[in-house]
Amino acid sequence: MNNIDWNKIRGDFPIFATTLNDKKLVYLDNAATSQKPKAVIESINRLYTQYNANIHRGIYKLSEKTTEEYLLSKEKVAKLINANSKRNIVYTKNATESLNMACLLLEKYINEDDEIIVTMMEHHSNMLPWMELAKRKNAYIKYAPLTSDGNIDIEGFYALLTDKTKVIAISHVSNVLGTINPIKELGKAVKDRGGYVVVDGAQAVGHIGIDIQDINPDFYAFSGHKMLGPTGIGVMYVDEEFLNSNDPIFFGGEMVDSVSLDSIEYKELPFKYEAGTQNYEGGIALGIAIDYLENIGMENIQQRNDDLRLLLEEELMKIPNIHIYGNSIRKSSVVSFTIDRIHPHDIASLLDKDNICIRAGNHCAQPLVSSLGVPALARASIHFYNNEEDINSLISSLLSISKLFGHG
Amino acid sequence: MDESMYRQYIIDVYNNMLHKYEMDNADIVKNGINPACGDKLIIYLKVSNGEIKETSFVGDGCLISQVSAELLLKKIKGMGIDEVKRLSIEDMEEVLGIVPSPSRVKCMDLCRKTLVDMVSSIN
Numbered sequence: 218m219n220n221i222d223w224n225k226i227r228g229d230f231p232i233f234a235t236t237l238n239d240k241k242l243v244y245l246d247n248a249a250t251s252q253k254p255k256a257v258i259e260s261i262n263r264l265y266t267q268y269n270a271n272i273h274r275g276i277y278k279l280s281e282k283t284t285e286e287y288l289l290s291k292e293k294v295a296k297l298i299n300a301n302s303k304r305n306i307v308y309t310k311n312a313t314e315s316l317n318m319a320c321l322l323l324e325k326y327i328n329e330d331d332e333i334i335v336t337m338m339e340h341h342s343n344m345l346p347w348m349e350l351a352k353r354k355n356a357y358i359k360y361a362p363l364t365s366d367g368n369i370d371i372e373g374f375y376a377l378l379t380d381k382t383k384v385i386a387i388s389h390v391s392n393v394l395g396t397i398n399p400i401k402e403l404g405k406a407v408k409d410r411g412g413y414v415v416v417d418g419a420q421a422v423g424h425i426g427i428d429i430q431d432i433n434p435d436f437y438a439f440s441g442h443k444m445l446g447p448t449g450i451g452v453m454y455v456d457e458e459f460l461n462s463n464d465p466i467f468f469g470g471e472m473v474d475s476v477s478l479d480s481i482e483y484k485e486l487p488f489k490y491e492a493g494t495q496n497y498e499g500g501i502a503l504g505i506a507i508d509y510l511e512n513i514g515m516e517n518i519q520q521r522n523d524d525l526r527l528l529l530e531e532e533l534m535k536i537p538n539i540h541i542y543g544n545s546i547r548k549s550s551v552v553s554f555t556i557d558r559i560h561p562h563d564i565a566s567l568l569d570k571d572n573i574c575i576r577a578g579n580h581c582a583q584p585l586v587s588s589l590g591v592p593a594l595a596r597a598s599i600h601f602y603n604n605e606e607d608i609n610s611l612i613s614s615l616l617s618i619s620k621l622f623g624h625g
Numbered sequence: 626m627d628e629s630m631y632r633q634y635i636i637d638v639y640n641n642m643l644h645k646y647e648m649d650n651a652d653i654v655k656n657g658i659n660p661a662c663g664d665k666l667i668i669y670l671k672v673s674n675g676e677i678k679e680t681s682f683v684g685d686g687c688l689i690s691q692v693s694a695e696l697l698l699k700k701i702k703g704m705g706i707d708e709v710k711r712l713s714i715e716d717m718e719e720v721l722g723i724v725p726s727p728s729r730v731k732c733m734d735l736c737r738k739t740l741v742d743m744v745s746s747i748n
Contacts (some may be wrong), residue, residue: 560689562662566729567631578665592663592685621631623640 227602228416229254229509240572243610248392248420248598249549249576250442253506257445261504266497272497273471273488287497290504291487294452297507297515298427299438305429305460306488308500313342315453316386316437318490320346321466322436322459323384326413329355331383334407336369336398337588338391341581343417343438347386354547356383361590365572366569367394367543367613374403389421393524393580393594394543395551397425407598408433420445422452423506424522424549426515435459441499446582450499453490460486467492488597505569513601521601522550529597530543533581533610539622542589553580553594556615559622561595564615571614627668630689630725639688642696648681657739659731664690668698668739672747677701677709682736690722695738696720701740709744712737 226232230252232306235242244252270592272287291303297375299307309315333347351358362373369387385407390397404414412432421427423444429437434454437595441450465472465483469492474482510518529552532537538557555561561577568575576596579586586594597611648654648669657666664686673678679699684691697720703711717737718724723740 560685560687563631563689564685564731566726570631592665621636 218353221521223489223521223604226513227332227604228258230602231255237572240542241433241609242609243376243573245569245599245603245607245611246574246576247600247603248443248596250448251423251445251600252253252602253292253445253447253573253589254509256289256504256509257447257506258500258557260502261447264501266590269606271494283366283497283501285493286501286504290500290507291451293494293504293511298422298455300429300431305454307455307458307460307487307490309438309451309453310449310496311442311451312417312438314341315436315451316417316468318416318453319438319455320350322455322463323415324350324354325412327354327356327383329552330381331356332359332379332381333357333384333386333426334359334361334374334377334382335386336388336581337363338367338369338396338398338538338554338585339386339388340392340417340419341583342419343386343415343583344389346470347384348535357381360584362383363433363585366545367391368547369396369403370399371399374603375406376574378406378410380410382407382410384415384517385414386417387513388419389419389427390418390424390549391543391550391624392420392551393553393555393582394545395476395548395556395594396543396545397421397549400434400518402450408435412453417554420549423510423518425519429454441503441506445509446503447499450496450503455487455490457486460490465490465492468492481586503597517603522599524601525601525603525605525608526550526552529599529608529611532608533597533615535612537619550600551596551598553596555591555594556619556622558624559618561593562619564595567618567621568611568614571610573611573614575611607618629738630723630729632723635688635733636694638692638695642691642695644681644695645683645691646681647683648679651679651681653735653743655739655743657735657742659674659686659690659735660696662687664732664733664735665741666683666690666695668738670734670740670743672744673719674711675706675747683720686735687732689725689730689732690735691722693717693721697736706744710741728741 268282272284295303359377360371415435415436418439422439437454442448472492540552565577651669653670664739
């Protein structure tokens with residue numbers, strides 16, 4: 218690992234200069250959304266003050282500049298995940314929209330009695346679209362079971378495979394358990410049977426290095442806002458052959474080369490899948506976020522997140538009557554926990570008094586949280602700009618809360 | 626606002642709840658749930674001559690939802706049904722002695738809503 222000045226990096230994020238009642242911000246809800254470096258914030262200002270014009274259509278310099286920046290951002294996305302080219306990169310609103318689009322694009326390949334495998338740890342965004350699709354097509358959902366340490370039960374997964382298996386919907390990293398799933402291996406098993414692999418990468422990109430050519434999914438979805446970019450921009454990586462041999466699902470301006478009253482000729486990839494004026498502001502700022510990530514280096518970020526997460530887990534064990542959910546050896550920077558007799562909502566509310574932000578609830582993964590036998594979970598999730606002091610603040614506040622409720 | 630939500634007496638009530646148990650032979654039993662946050666209550670009532678005689682509850686949820694149930698069910702013992710039907714959110718704030726933050730009002734109100742629903746069909 219290179220010698221990186223993490224303290225200086227934290228200084229790139231203006232939000233950490235804010236305070237609430239003289240208490241500094243301890244932001245540990247990075248799995249919900251990440252904070253933004255100055256470079257990203259300024260890039261949006263720069264767009265609107267210096268070169269804003271609609272992309273693709275203008276025959277003038279301003280529009281050419283915006284278009285160029287937009288296209289460059291796609292190249293950056295492709296490079297970050299090691300995709301073949303920007304032709305694979307379709308912009309969407311967020312990972313949820315990407316996953317819904319994947320589902321709609323696959324609909325015509327799903328027949329009655331076909332089987333869709335969804336893992337038990339999926340976020341609602343990679344579960345509900347498939348449940349609805351199965352209903353429309355009279356197909357079946359099979360849920361891949363988990364082991365007690367929060368991994369996908371591999372034997373249980375293989376037992377689900379049949380010649381009817383058409384799709385696996387699987388998260389790269391669980392937003393509740395933090396587990397990094399063996400998506401390449403499980404995906405291959407489904408592909409070998411002629412099925413499609415749809416990966417929710419929302420918690421992975423920007424946190425761990427992604428080699429999409431090695432993983433080889435059909436679809437891989439992620440959100441800009443969880444990787445230092447702005448809200449409202451998401452990515453759907455799609456296998457190029459699939460994109461070429463299918464028709465888009467949204468139609469309108471910008472996505473066509475020529476239109477007559479009885480025929481449409483679509484634009485080249487990926488633009489035929491991007492109808493109407495795109496969120497080029499989001500795309501361009503996402504490109505700047507990727508520059509920022511690449512400048513630190515994904516390996517360094519992953520190492521930093523691992524170090525902080527291990528420290529967080531170690532320190533949390535000092536809290537009386539605490540339970541941590543998700544103990545996979547392959548784990549990212551999400552730590553879910555409960556403390557006996559203290560409801561997660563109370564933990565989050567009480568931490569908020571100290572300006573410490575964590576998430577509490579079912580984390581849009583109700584079936585998973587129910588299967589863990591708890592009504593809700595508290596979740597602290599970190600990113601590289603967090604530091605040891607953040608973790609110490611959390612632990613010290615949790616100890617006070619514990620005491621308040623008569624623990625230890 | 627949170628500052629006042631977690632007062633010591635509220636936590637003392639939470640740590641020593643006298644009405645949190647399953648009741649045998651209750652006259653009316655009803656589930657209440659806040660789907661958004663998952664707070665759950667089951668309320669048990671014994672009623673005779675238009676009056677609440679005995680109350681209890683079980684449930685899972687945040688401090689505010691559970692303490693609100695404990696304090697409200699303590700208060701309504703001996704209360705006439707008609708009076709229970711008229712209980713309002715303002716009454717809940719009085720029972721609890723705090724005004725919760727906007728996002729927690731529904732936690733405070735779960736017990737009252739469920740209770741009013743339970744007695745609504747009793748004349």
